[in-house]
Amino acid sequence: MLIEQIVFIAFSLMLIFAAIMVVCSKNAVTSALYLVYAFFNSAVLWMLMQAEFLSLVLIFVYVGAVMTLFLFVVMMLNINIENLRRSRMKYLPIGILMTALIVGIVIYVVMPEHYISLTPVKATEHYSNISSLGMVLYTHYLYPFELAAVLLLAAIIGAISLTHVGNPKRKVQNINKQIQANKQSRLRIIKMPSEK
Amino acid sequence: MFDAIIALVWIVIKIVIILVPLLIAVAYLTYAERKVIGYMQCRVGPNRVGIFGLGQPIADAVKLFLKETIDPTAANKFLFMLAPVLSLMPALAAWAVIPFNNSWVLANVNAGVLYLLAMTSIGVYGILIAGWASNSKYAFLGALRSAAQVVSYEIAMGFALVGVLMAAGSANLQTIIHSQQGGIWHWFFIPLFPLFLVYWISGVAETNRLPFDMAEGESEIVAGFHVEYSGMGFAVFFLAEYANMILISALVSIFFLGGWLSPFDGIPYLSNLFAWVPGIIWFIAKTFIFLLLFLWLRATFPRYRYDQIMRLGWKVLIPVTIVWIFVVGFAIEFHLSPWFN
Numbered sequence: 001m002l003i004e005q006i007v008f009i010a011f012s013l014m015l016i017f018a019a020i021m022v023v024c025s026k027n028a029v030t031s032a033l034y035l036v037y038a039f040f041n042s043a044v045l046w047m048l049m050q051a052e053f054l055s056l057v058l059i060f061v062y063v064g065a066v067m068t069l070f071l072f073v074v075m076m077l078n079i080n081i082e083n084l085r086r087s088r089m090k091y092l093p094i095g096i097l098m099t100a101l102i103v104g105i106v107i108y109v110v111m112p113e114h115y116i117s118l119t120p121v122k123a124t125e126h127y128s129n130i131s132s133l134g135m136v137l138y139t140h141y142l143y144p145f146e147l148a149a150v151l152l153l154a155a156i157i158g159a160i161s162l163t164h165v166g167n168p169k170r171k172v173q174n175i176n177k178q179i180q181a182n183k184q185s186r187l188r189i190i191k192m193p194s195e196k
Numbered sequence: 197m198f199d200a201i202i203a204l205v206w207i208v209i210k211i212v213i214i215l216v217p218l219l220i221a222v223a224y225l226t227y228a229e230r231k232v233i234g235y236m237q238c239r240v241g242p243n244r245v246g247i248f249g250l251g252q253p254i255a256d257a258v259k260l261f262l263k264e265t266i267d268p269t270a271a272n273k274f275l276f277m278l279a280p281v282l283s284l285m286p287a288l289a290a291w292a293v294i295p296f297n298n299s300w301v302l303a304n305v306n307a308g309v310l311y312l313l314a315m316t317s318i319g320v321y322g323i324l325i326a327g328w329a330s331n332s333k334y335a336f337l338g339a340l341r342s343a344a345q346v347v348s349y350e351i352a353m354g355f356a357l358v359g360v361l362m363a364a365g366s367a368n369l370q371t372i373i374h375s376q377q378g379g380i381w382h383w384f385f386i387p388l389f390p391l392f393l394v395y396w397i398s399g400v401a402e403t404n405r406l407p408f409d410m411a412e413g414e415s416e417i418v419a420g421f422h423v424e425y426s427g428m429g430f431a432v433f434f435l436a437e438y439a440n441m442i443l444i445s446a447l448v449s450i451f452f453l454g455g456w457l458s459p460f461d462g463i464p465y466l467s468n469l470f471a472w473v474p475g476i477i478w479f480i481a482k483t484f485i486f487l488l489l490f491l492w493l494r495a496t497f498p499r500y501r502y503d504q505i506m507r508l509g510w511k512v513l514i515p516v517t518i519v520w521i522f523v524v525g526f527a528i529e530f531h532l533s534p535w536f537n
Contacts, residue, residue: 003200029328033275036321056310064317065347068324072343075328075336128306130367173503 008048015041028074032067039063050122053129210302214291222438223253229491236495263427268330271424275329280425280432283322287439290315294446295370297456297475308369309357312447316353316402319440320346323404323411323421326433330424338420341502342404342411348509349398355517356395359388359524360451363535373455378534379462385452387527387535390520392452394513396486399444401509403437405490407497408505415499445486446479453482 018038025031039062046055109115137145227242227250234241245251267276293308295301305311320343327339363384364372376383385392401408412420422433449455456475460466500508528536 002197033325052305052307053310056307056314059314060310060317064314064320064350068320068343068347071324071328072340075324075340130307130310175504175507 004048008045011041011044011048015045028077029071032071032074035070036063036067039067051129053133207302211292214302215288218288218291218439218442219435221442222435223257225438225442225487226256226434227253228487229494232488232491233495236492257431260427260431265427265429266424268332268424270331272329272331275325276424277429279322279326279329280429280436281322282325283319283436284432284439286315286319287436287443290443293369294443294450295373295455296479300476301370304368304370306366306368309361309367309372312369313350313354313357316440316443317346317350319402319436322433322436326425327421330421332424334417334419334423335421337417338411338413338423341413341417342421345404345408345410345505345509346402348506349401349513352394352509352513352517353398353402355514355521356388356391356398357451359391359517359521360384362521362524362528363388369450369455373450373457376454376457377461379467380454380459382461382534383452383454383457383459384535387532388452388520388524390516391524392448394517395451396448396489398509398513399448400490400493401505403440403444403490405437405441406494407500409499410502410505413499441487441490442483445483445490448486449479449482455479455482 015038018034018041021034022031022038025034039058043055043058043063046052046058230252231241231249242249242252245255267273290312292302293305293311295304323342323346324339327335327337327342330336360372361367364375366372366375404411410420412422414420417423422430425433456479458467458470458473458475458478460470
């Protein structure tokens with residue numbers, strides 16, 4: 001138990017540090033990297049709660065795919081840091097207001113009157129997180145799950161139709177034509193009389 | 197508390213037992229690569245250091261150790277130093293769940309496949325950070341290419357593994373191997389043949405090996421993401437690439453070729469003849485086949501064009517996996533013998 005507590009405290013402190021640095025660091029790329037670090041720390045916390053599926057999916061999806069694309073975009077931005085630094089203090093009042101609001105809500109929710117604390121039960125050895133999650137997802141929550149899937153599909157189609165402009169003049173490689181090219185259509189062998 | 201410390205020490209000892217042979221294998225894989233490709237191209241390869249040039253990898257390692265480490269003035273020092281470590285760490289950490297024999301595995305976890313997916317997907321950070329922190333245009337181009345490529349091929353890789361998960365009914369690597377029990381015709385590479393090919397191709401793409409080495413692309417962007425690295429930083433990137441090659445080969449042999457299972461199980465005469473061979477020998481032999489295939493690919497194919505890589509990943513490999521997942525679903529539903537009964 002003691003070791004678990006040490007791990008929990010260490011990783012929550014690192015998580016808080018990373019979360020603060022996401023907001024405070026001057027460079028956008030460093031911010032994104034701190035966000036990756038924050039994801040890792042929260043993955044460890046989930047692992048500690050024996051939610052290994054969620055924890056690994058957090059790394060796989062958010063760190064492996066979403067943040068890679070995020071960094072990809074952020075790295076190509078050309079941000080003028082001087083301008084950012086000058087205008088930072090302007091947002092301080094609204095920032096403090098928002099923080100106070102969120103902290104207030106959280107305190108209200110976790111007050112003993114509203115919060116029923118459950119003692120966590122240790123999972124048995126043969127308990128599989130994935131199968132029990134799948135069982136719930138495909139029976140009790142089938143409709144919300146399918147709705148979310150349809151929503152994502154609509155988003156994919158939307159994104160594709162937004163970027164796919166059907167301009168016939170655009171420069172694009174016709175793969176079919178490229179594959180069908182053969183030696184006869186590309187090469188012309190010219191016979192020349194050799195020099196004597 | 198005292199028990200926990202003893203358990204921890206045991207885990208560290210096991211990690212050392214896994215990692216030391218792995219790193220030796222990495223060193224001699226570089227030698228094998230130069231030798232095998234050399235013979236494929238009618239050359240001799242390294243033959244000066246020691247007998248048959250066997251001292252060459254050690255000489256290379258010593259040379260890289262002793263070289264001066266240069267960090268570019270405009271580079272972000274911390275991230276520049278962190279990047280090689282970040283690319284090596286997942287390649288080594290993934291070995292925690294790899295089973296070498298019936299009970300030889302460091303962590304026999306239920307979410308083994310997910311852990312592997314998570315580990316292989318964070319390997320790209322080393323390359324991405326290296327490219328950005330070097331503050332050099334060639335390094336940055338290499339990093340961008342690699343990021344886009346790895347993200348695309350990860351999807352095909354994940355879908356291929358979904359097929360394996362369905363066939364085995366578990367995400368535990370030992371269970372996946374056990375469900376392929378009983379001779380070579382029970383292995384998953386037969387019912388999942390398209391997924392086997394897709395997994396192998398995207399594995400080659402994930403390790404940034406030829407013909408998918410857009411991240412390095414020597415003839416286009418000098419050396420890509422590690423162009424600014426010298427000495428140890430460069431050596432660690434190399435180490436990570438070869439460790440990843442061994443990892444992918446081991447994974448293909450676990451998922452599709454039955455890991456440490458003997459191919460002769462259930463054949464009347466041969467199964468007794470080869471009963472004495474320990475499982476780890478079969479595992480290493482299968483891994484070795486794929487390592488040689490890596491080298492063979494490198495010696496054979498020219499580099500892909502970038503848009504063709506993307507086309508292959510998105511328009512060929514992903515549709516193939518999606519179709520085959522349905523096929524596997526039907527095969528399981530109708531208990532297709534001898535794999536799904």
